[in-house]
Amino acid sequence: MPKFRFPTSSEVPSDFRMDPLHQRDYLLDGQILPWKGDVQEVLSPVCLPEDPFVLGSFPSMAPEHSLAAVEAADRAWNFGAGAWPTMRVADRIRCVEDLAQAMAARRQEVARLLMWEIGKTWPDSLKEFDRTLEYIRCTIDAVKELDRTSSRFLHQEGILAQVRRAPLGVTLCMGPFNYPLNETYTTLIPALIMGNPVVFKPSRPGSLLHRPLLEAFRDCFPAGVVNTVYGSGSKVVGPMMESGRISCLAFIGSSGAADRLKKLHPAPHRLRSCLGLGAKNPAIILADADLDLTVRECVLGSLSFNGQRCTALKILFVHRSIAAEFVERMAEAVNGLKAGMPWDEGVSITPLPETGKPQDLRAYVDEAIAAGASIANPGGGEIEGTFFRPAVVYPVAPSTRLYQEEQFGPVVPIVPFDDVAEPIRYLEESAFGQQASLFGRDPQVLAGLIDRLVNQVCRLNVNSQCQRGPDTFPFTGRKDSAEGTLSVSDALRVFSIRTLVAARDVTANKQILTDILRERRSSFLSTDFLF
Numbered sequence: 019m020p021k022f023r024f025p026t027s028s029e030v031p032s033d034f035r036m037d038p039l040h041q042r043d044y045l046l047d048g049q050i051l052p053w054k055g056d057v058q059e060v061l062s063p064v065c066l067p068e069d070p071f072v073l074g075s076f077p078s079m080a081p082e083h084s085l086a087a088v089e090a091a092d093r094a095w096n097f098g099a100g101a102w103p104t105m106r107v108a109d110r111i112r113c114v115e116d117l118a119q120a121m122a123a124r125r126q127e128v129a130r131l132l133m134w135e136i137g138k139t140w141p142d143s144l145k146e147f148d149r150t151l152e153y154i155r156c157t158i159d160a161v162k163e164l165d166r167t168s169s170r171f172l173h174q175e176g177i178l179a180q181v182r183r184a185p186l187g188v189t190l191c192m193g194p195f196n197y198p199l200n201e202t203y204t205t206l207i208p209a210l211i212m213g214n215p216v217v218f219k220p221s222r223p224g225s226l227l228h229r230p231l232l233e234a235f236r237d238c239f240p241a242g243v244v245n246t247v248y249g250s251g252s253k254v255v256g257p258m259m260e261s262g263r264i265s266c267l268a269f270i271g272s273s274g275a276a277d278r279l280k281k282l283h284p285a286p287h288r289l290r291s292c293l294g295l296g297a298k299n300p301a302i303i304l305a306d307a308d309l310d311l312t313v314r315e316c317v318l319g320s321l322s323f324n325g326q327r328c329t330a331l332k333i334l335f336v337h338r339s340i341a342a343e344f345v346e347r348m349a350e351a352v353n354g355l356k357a358g359m360p361w362d363e364g365v366s367i368t369p370l371p372e373t374g375k376p377q378d379l380r381a382y383v384d385e386a387i388a389a390g391a392s393i394a395n396p397g398g399g400e401i402e403g404t405f406f407r408p409a410v411v412y413p414v415a416p417s418t419r420l421y422q423e424e425q426f427g428p429v430v431p432i433v434p435f436d437d438v439a440e441p442i443r444y445l446e447e448s449a450f451g452q453q454a455s456l457f458g459r460d461p462q463v464l465a466g467l468i469d470r471l472v473n474q475v476c477r478l479n480v481n482s483q484c485q486r487g488p489d490t491f492p493f494t495g496r497k498d499s500a501e502g503t504l505s506v507s508d509a510l511r512v513f514s515i516r517t518l519v520a521a522r523d524v525t526a527n528k529q530i531l532t533d534i535l536r537e538r539r540s541s542f543l544s545t546d547f548l549f
């Protein structure tokens with residue numbers, strides 16, 4: 019296996035070269051304000067530590083700045099009487115459509131920053147951008163659909179009522195570094211379109227790519243509806259939660275961090291949470307599995323974006339009768355993946371953005387080796403700066419961290435089993451409960467496994483890798499893996515609350531309601547509907 023080689027700056031293809039972006043501003047209360055305080059430097063993972071590429075820098079804020087953002091959002095909320103929460107749905111949709119249009123014009127710029135900031139391949143960076151725009155379009159359609167179904171009156175037990183979904187209040191949105199655009203926007207956009215003012219704190223890494231969109235947020239929404247906060251989460255997020263003015267927390271990260279944040283809220287019962295947390299999705303590979311298909315899906319499932327997906331397959335249980343062949347074929351397939359720079363044609367394995375990640379992964383592998391495992395693919399586990407060559411590790415013992423913890427990187431732990439009760443017990447005892455993949459051919463056996471596991475995880479994938487999409491499907495998890503469900507339509511529910519106007523069905527009330535409707539006196543109470 020040849021040594022991994024980083025390019026010198028002059029070897030970067032001219033199409034992908036970047037001038038550093040030093041962000042010295044932020045969005046507060048409808049204005050892009052200059053930033054004169056501390057900054058945090060961003061080093062791209064796509065280089066060697068001894069030849070760092072400074073991608074740029076962004077504001078490193080203090081608690082007073084994040085509290086100012088909450089205050090601005092709270093003013094835009096204005097006890098629910100602000101322009102945004104009371105705006106007609108059609109007008110809110112128009113604002114979001116304007117945002118989508120402005121975004122589309124910055125596609126290359128945002129995708130390029132995304133690629134340089136987190137090392138995602140160029141095609142996948144573009145895909146993340148396009149998927150996000152598509153998500154916005156689908157959200158707009160789902161809002162129209164929701165509005166159509168809410169535009170009718172109910173008549174029950176002598177009561178007339180109209181039920182709609184109303185916003186909750188100031189929403190704090192924090193996305194993860196691995197899908198810094200998509201996963202942030204899959205909470206930010208539904209929160210906004212339902213009428214909630216937002217404080218938005220981008221991930222680290224994954225901040226700079228949002229800068230090209232700042233003017234669009236300023237121009238498309240009323241003042242205070244979108245406010246940005248940058249810097250260390252431990253410094254700026256805690257005070258916002260302690261203020262008690264956050265009504266809704268959208269957070270993608272670890273369950274420990276989510277618990278700490280929720281506990282800071284002085285009235286946790288007032289806080290609606292939408293959380294995407296850890297996962298350790300297993301594949302269960304039965305003796306009769308189609309090995310060509312299984313290896314293909316397991317390589318994709320374990321190593322797309324270097325295994326840095328919450329939905330990645332993070333442990334593979336294989337029946338002992340086919341384990342040797344499966345491991346050999348996995349090792350061969352993994353070593354067949356092209357490793358290189360994110361702009362290289364056909365590349366799959368790229369440098370890692372998290373500080374110290376290669377060493378952390380190596381520690382997982384070394385502990386597994388000390389407990390009796392080996393690296394099945396020659397060269398697996400080698401480190402070169404920010405690069406970690408994927409390692410297929412077999413057989414992984416239950417006592418090791420690699421068996422129990424979410425490695426979130428390019429390490430593929432494989433565990434043999436004699437009886438399918440073993441992986442079932444693994445799922446039952448696991449702290450995680452997001453998804454699992456089942457590989458096999460016997461419908462009777464698969465049906466038994468499905469029935470046994472549907473109450474352990476929230477999605478079972480038959481002969482296919484785990485994944486979030488399509489985005490119209492519900493995406494959630496049990497136990498420590500999630501709180502709330504995100505799909506295009508579910509997200510609209512997460513960021514709103516059912517609210518109704520009701521009146522006893524008597525002539526006087528009917529006259530009042532008819533007048534309100536006919537004269538279009540209310541934006542809530544209305545039978546107009548959107549096409």
Ligand code: G3H
Nearest residue numbers: 327328329484485486487
């Ligand atoms: O990191 C978790 C992402 O939501 C995974 O999405 O399965 O489409 O890659 P994906």
